Amino acid sequence: MHVVAIGGSDAGISAALRARELDPDCDFTVVVADAFPNFSICGIPYYVSGEVGHWQNLAHRTHADLEAAGMSLRLDTRVTAIEAEEHRIVVEGGGTIDYDALIVGTGAVPVRPPIHGLDRLGPDDGVHLLHSMGDTFELMETLERNPMRRAVIVGAGYIGLEMAEGLRLRGLEVTQIEQLPEVLPTVDPELGAMIHEELIRNGVDVRCRTRVEAITSGDEEEGRLAVRAVDSEGSAQPFPADVVLVVVGVRPDTELAEAAGATLGAKGAIAVDRQMRTNLPDVFAAGDCAVTHHRLLGETYLPLGTTAHKQGRVAGENALGGSREFAGSLGTQVVKVFDLVAARTGLREHEAEAAAFEPVTVAAHPDDHKAYYPGALPIEMRLTGDRPSGRLLGVQLVGHRGSGIAKRIDIPATAIFNEMSVEDVSDLDLSYTPPLGSPWEAIQMGVQELARKLAVPDLAADQGR
Amino acid sequence: MHVVAIGGSDAGISAALRARELDPDCDFTVVVADAFPNFSICGIPYYVSGEVGHWQNLAHRTHADLEAAGMSLRLDTRVTAIEAEEHRIVVEGGGTIDYDALIVGTGAVPVRPPIHGLDRLGPDDGVHLLHSMGDTFELMETLERNPMRRAVIVGAGYIGLEMAEGLRLRGLEVTQIEQLPEVLPTVDPELGAMIHEELIRNGVDVRCRTRVEAITSGDEEEGRLAVRAVDSEGSAQPFPADVVLVVVGVRPDTELAEAAGATLGAKGAIAVDRQMRTNLPDVFAAGDCAVTHHRLLGETYLPLGTTAHKQGRVAGENALGGSREFAGSLGTQVVKVFDLVAARTGLREHEAEAAAFEPVTVAAHPDDHKAYYPGALPIEMRLTGDRPSGRLLGVQLVGHRGSGIAKRIDIPATAIFNEMSVEDVSDLDLSYTPPLGSPWEAIQMGVQELARKLAVPDLAADQGR
Numbered sequence: 001m002h003v004v005a006i007g008g009s010d011a012g013i014s015a016a017l018r019a020r021e022l023d024p025d026c027d028f029t030v031v032v033a034d035a036f037p038n039f040s041i042c043g044i045p046y047y048v049s050g051e052v053g054h055w056q057n058l059a060h061r062t063h064a065d066l067e068a069a070g071m072s073l074r075l076d077t078r079v080t081a082i083e084a085e086e087h088r089i090v091v092e093g094g095g096t097i098d099y100d101a102l103i104v105g106t107g108a109v110p111v112r113p114p115i116h117g118l119d120r121l122g123p124d125d126g127v128h129l130l131h132s133m134g135d136t137f138e139l140m141e142t143l144e145r146n147p148m149r150r151a152v153i154v155g156a157g158y159i160g161l162e163m164a165e166g167l168r169l170r171g172l173e174v175t176q177i178e179q180l181p182e183v184l185p186t187v188d189p190e191l192g193a194m195i196h197e198e199l200i201r202n203g204v205d206v207r208c209r210t211r212v213e214a215i216t217s218g219d220e221e222e223g224r225l226a227v228r229a230v231d232s233e234g235s236a237q238p239f240p241a242d243v244v245l246v247v248v249g250v251r252p253d254t255e256l257a258e259a260a261g262a263t264l265g266a267k268g269a270i271a272v273d274r275q276m277r278t279n280l281p282d283v284f285a286a287g288d289c290a291v292t293h294h295r296l297l298g299e300t301y302l303p304l305g306t307t308a309h310k311q312g313r314v315a316g317e318n319a320l321g322g323s324r325e326f327a328g329s330l331g332t333q334v335v336k337v338f339d340l341v342a343a344r345t346g347l348r349e350h351e352a353e354a355a356a357f358e359p360v361t362v363a364a365h366p367d368d369h370k371a372y373y374p375g376a377l378p379i380e381m382r383l384t385g386d387r388p389s390g391r392l393l394g395v396q397l398v399g400h401r402g403s404g405i406a407k408r409i410d411i412p413a414t415a416i417f418n419e420m421s422v423e424d425v426s427d428l429d430l431s432y433t434p435p436l437g438s439p440w441e442a443i444q445m446g447v448q449e450l451a452r453k454l455a456v457p458d459l460a461a462d463q464g465r
Numbered sequence: 466m467h468v469v470a471i472g473g474s475d476a477g478i479s480a481a482l483r484a485r486e487l488d489p490d491c492d493f494t495v496v497v498a499d500a501f502p503n504f505s506i507c508g509i510p511y512y513v514s515g516e517v518g519h520w521q522n523l524a525h526r527t528h529a530d531l532e533a534a535g536m537s538l539r540l541d542t543r544v545t546a547i548e549a550e551e552h553r554i555v556v557e558g559g560g561t562i563d564y565d566a567l568i569v570g571t572g573a574v575p576v577r578p579p580i581h582g583l584d585r586l587g588p589d590d591g592v593h594l595l596h597s598m599g600d601t602f603e604l605m606e607t608l609e610r611n612p613m614r615r616a617v618i619v620g621a622g623y624i625g626l627e628m629a630e631g632l633r634l635r636g637l638e639v640t641q642i643e644q645l646p647e648v649l650p651t652v653d654p655e656l657g658a659m660i661h662e663e664l665i666r667n668g669v670d671v672r673c674r675t676r677v678e679a680i681t682s683g684d685e686e687e688g689r690l691a692v693r694a695v696d697s698e699g700s701a702q703p704f705p706a707d708v709v710l711v712v713v714g715v716r717p718d719t720e721l722a723e724a725a726g727a728t729l730g731a732k733g734a735i736a737v738d739r740q741m742r743t744n745l746p747d748v749f750a751a752g753d754c755a756v757t758h759h760r761l762l763g764e765t766y767l768p769l770g771t772t773a774h775k776q777g778r779v780a781g782e783n784a785l786g787g788s789r790e791f792a793g794s795l796g797t798q799v800v801k802v803f804d805l806v807a808a809r810t811g812l813r814e815h816e817a818e819a820a821a822f823e824p825v826t827v828a829a830h831p832d833d834h835k836a837y838y839p840g841a842l843p844i845e846m847r848l849t850g851d852r853p854s855g856r857l858l859g860v861q862l863v864g865h866r867g868s869g870i871a872k873r874i875d876i877p878a879t880a881i882f883n884e885m886s887v888e889d890v891s892d893l894d895l896s897y898t899p900p901l902g903s904p905w906e907a908i909q910m911g912v913q914e915l916a917r918k919l920a921v922p923d924l925a926a927d928q929g930r
Contacts, residue, residue, distance in 0.1 A: 006901040010904065021917075043899045057837040059905075295894075306679055306897045309904045313891075327892035334896035343896050373511055406901035407872035410893075414467055417893055418883035426778075427792035428875075428882050429760075431799035431808050432771045434508045436871035439475065439525075439774045452486075 002027045003319045004089060004097055006079050006256065007105030008037030008307050011287025014312030015103045015319065016071040023320055028071045029097065031089070034134040035075045036067060044136050045159065048143070049166030055133070082260035101282045101319035104257050104270060105312060108250035108288035108303050115154070115443050118246065126224050126243045127215055130159065131250065142243050149173055152227045152241040154212050155248040156183035161195065161337045163245055164204050175205040176240050177212055177229050186333070187344055188382050190363065191398045198340045207231065215244055215256035239283035248421070250303060252289045265291040267301035274325040276315040284319060286311035295417065296347055296393065297355050302331050332413040334406045341401050343409035346394030346416045347445040349384055358387040362453050366445040368403035370434040377403055379442050383412075383422075383450045389422040390454060392447065404436070413445045422451045467492045469554060469562055471544050471721065472570030473502030476752025478525070479777030481536040481783065488785055494562065496554070498693045500540045501598040502532060507770050509598070509601050510624065513608070514631030547725035549745040566747045568786035569735060570724050570777060573715035573753035573768050580619070581679035590679055591689050591708045596715065607708050614638055614797065617692045617706040619677050620713040621648035626660065626711055629669050640702065640704050642677055642694050643835035652809055653847050655828065656863045663805045672696065679906045680709055683756040715768060717754045730756040732766035737788040741780040749784055753774035759793070760793035760882065761812055761858065762820050767796050783863045784917045796850050797878040799871045806866050808874035810861030811881045814849055823852040827918050831910040835899040842868055846911045848877075848887075850919050855886040857912065869901070876908045885915045 003019055006010035016028045030037060043058045052058060060076040066073060076262050081090040088098045111128040112118060121127040123138035130139060151167045153160050156178035165175050176183070176199065182192035183199065183206060199206050209232035218226035223240035230236045252269035263279045265271035270285040272278055274293050278285050287308035294300045307329050314326045334343035352359035379399040381443050395412040399405045415425050426448055430441040438445070468484055470477035473495050476824050481493045495502060506522045517523060531538060546555040553563045575594040586592040588603035595604060616632045618625050621643035632639050641648070641664065647657035648664065648671060674697035683691035688705035695701045717734035719727070728744045730736035735750040737743055739758050743750050752773035759765045772794050779791045799808035817824035830843040844864040851858050860877040864870045880890050886923060891913055895906040903910070
């Protein structure tokens with residue numbers, strides 16, 4: 001039995017580890033386009049900031065670890081075609097690799113927005129997109145140039161925010177430009193506004209409702225580059241920069257699979273069933289290149305490292321003949337921005353509405369621990385439930401980095417996974433000690449607010465009947 | 466409708482708040498033996514340590530808050546009898562209060578171990594048991610005396626450990642004496658040993674397997690008191706002390722209920738059904754005086770503040786004619802000891818065995834976040850699953866106070882509440898960012914260890930067949 005994975009990031013490596021765990025005799029080859037298998041791309045901002053001293057540390061596992069786990073690595077090997085009927089892949093130079101089962105884990109590529117000049121300017125000019133280790137090395141080269149004073153970051157999603165922090169830590173002046181009304185648009189704007197303030201507190205020049213039109217070479221005095229952006233009132237402004245980072249999201253890298261005849265699904269990602277099978281015989285897909293089964297939404301596209309690990313694990317098991325199903329995502333995610341942490345799981349009001357729920361959302365701001373013990377801080381919380389069923393649908397949190405936000409979001413993530421009602425979350429037996437919590441855990445205080453609102457009849461709906 | 470609660474701690478106040486929330490016209494009287502309703506007795510160690518500046522801050526709510534919530538408080542009122550048939554209680558002095566429904570929330574009293582001298586010596590001598598605010602004031606009076614150099618704490622459970630930290634913070638020399646082989650006997654000794662080391666690191670003289678035989682007046686030079694204790698080898702040793710704290714656990718305070726004819730259950734606590742009803746008509750009991758329904762064990766006695774809040778809330782709803790059931794405890798608990806935090810939920814190996822499960826336990830020690838991001842620390846973990854059903858039964862954690870232990874334990878607490886299997890916990894969509902976690906949350910890395918052990922056939926059991 002020979003299993004091949006295309007891609008050495010989370011999905012491919014998780015598949016290999018799982019297959020080798022289940023069948024130590026399984027022959028598993030991971031074909032990696034570059035020389036950096038199993039690198040944590042989520043860790044790139046912390047290497048750029050200087051917090052991670054050596055780029056090698058970003059590897060989840062070393063080559064030796066991976067080989068000790070029994071997989072064969074084919075590094076610096078670009079796959080040019082999947083010949084699904086023949087059960088083989090073609091690599092650059094024309095060689096082929098036969099397989100019994102194939103796992104496509106080609107990941108995602110950065111979205112390249114329609115900004116004038118972006119087609120012309122590149123890493124050599126100080127203009128960077130960021131996704132791979134190769135991109136990272138190019139960025140680091142730019143950052144080591146002199147003078148290096150001003151950065152413009154286009155985009156204020158997860159990576160944009162982490163890079164703003166990282167470049168501030170390096171001592172750069174940072175301007176962050178976001179087209180939408182608020183930063184971190186994956187949470188409600190009330191919470192995004194807190195992150196916005198944290199950015200300002202840390203010296204980031206934040207420009208929302210501002211669209212970047214062009215990047216041009218600047219004059220030597222002001223900076224090597226000039227970013228021309230237009231604000232909501234239509235007035236254009238130039239932002240000088242020594243480095244420009246464009247991080248406005250990713251799209252699935254499906255070129256190989258599509259050329260081989262794979263059906264595409266949500267957002268153009270490779271369509272897979274919950275066993276991670278594509279429509280091609282014995283071809284699986286997992287991670288950022290594939291659609292995501294969401295427990296509340298069905299098929300969607302929600303690329304996250306946690307999901308890639310889980311999907312890869314499922315694909316690895318099924319490549320050996322298993323029939324495990326990916327249990328589904330809730331879009332649980334967390335980001336640290338300076339001293340604040342923002343997290344979410346499940347659905348926000350408008351997402352729930354679009355999915356035909358009848359959502360009710362409340363705000364709450366319980367303390368992270370008993371107020372009498374020093375250092376208590378409020379957690380800003382937004383909770384969404386479904387009126388007819390009483391189910392908890394989603395929770396969003398923003399709080400201090402010491403307030404346990406990343407693990408607190410995992411309580412509703414586990415509750416929603418188990419389809420708990422808003423009422424039942426109050427029944428959970430959660431831990432309490434005054435320095436670290438409250439007798440009703442903060443999440444329970446939040447859901448009790450939501451339960452009170454759900455208990456009030458919806459007058460508008462009643463009038464409609 | 467007149468509802469009366471005996472006891473103004475967590476159970477009684479939670480009942481009143483819930484009843485008033487559901488029926489703003491409900492007449493609710495809380496009869497409080499002292500002048501301190503709704504005080505956080507879990508906070509006492511932090512007042513003793515000096516971290517909480519004013520004892521008034523230990524109140525979850527002020528008198529004004531409680532009265533604004535619509536309940537009547539009868540302070541400094543000791544109840545002498547429950548006349549269940551007549552639906553009234555008798556108070557000290559002979560007055561009576563009629564009720565339609567009664568909630569007994571008399572709590573627990575400290576266990577008084579058979580130590581020679583404990584019957585004779587009391588707060589005036591510097592010998593203290595600790596449970597109420599009154600006890601706290603007496604202890605504080607002792608601690609303000611001169612000289613005040615040495616403390617002996619008898620017992621190394623939650624409160625004993627928190628008091629050891631509190632008294633060290635006050636600058637006292639502290640000897641902690643525990644009869645059992647290890648401190649914090651509510652977790653496995655491998656984890657208790659870590660807390661033991663933390664105590665030593667912080668200057669606490671820890672004596673396990675040591676039984677206190679007697680407390681006597683000491684000589685003035687060495688200390689006002691002398692504690693005579695015998696170690697596991699039978700050799701007796703005197704420990705001089707200026708203050709002795711005896712904190713070896715609590716037992717339910719059932720005197721009133723028992724005299725009124727209430728049936729008792731586990732550990733002599735008041736027997737209640739899951740609606741918190743006693744055998745007496747219209748009499749409920751909740752909190753530390755009542756038995757605890759455990760989701761894995763059935764009826765037990767497990768007094769915790771979190772449980773008292775939940776049971777009180779159920780009793781308050783049912784006193785108004787409701788039929789809500791207490792969903793049950795998992796014994797989820799957490800304690801901070803200097804810079805470490807220990808937490809548990811569900812069952813340990815021997816508890817699971819006693820409850821007719823076929824438990825399998827593994828140790829794991831994943832990092833609290835990605836090792837490449839500065840400050841990563843291991844979490845020591847013990848996980849127990851049931852071999853035939855594959856269910857997760859219990860998790861115990863010890864880690865640094867910055868490692869999110871208190872909220873991490875809530876992940877398995879929520880999973881076990883929902884009767885998840887060990888395998889399924891790996892499917893949970895939990896949050897990840899490198900500074901605060903890992904793509905597989907530490908708890909998931911632990912359950913994957915457990916899953917591997919569960920997958921190996923039990924040879925001993927096979928041979929038995």
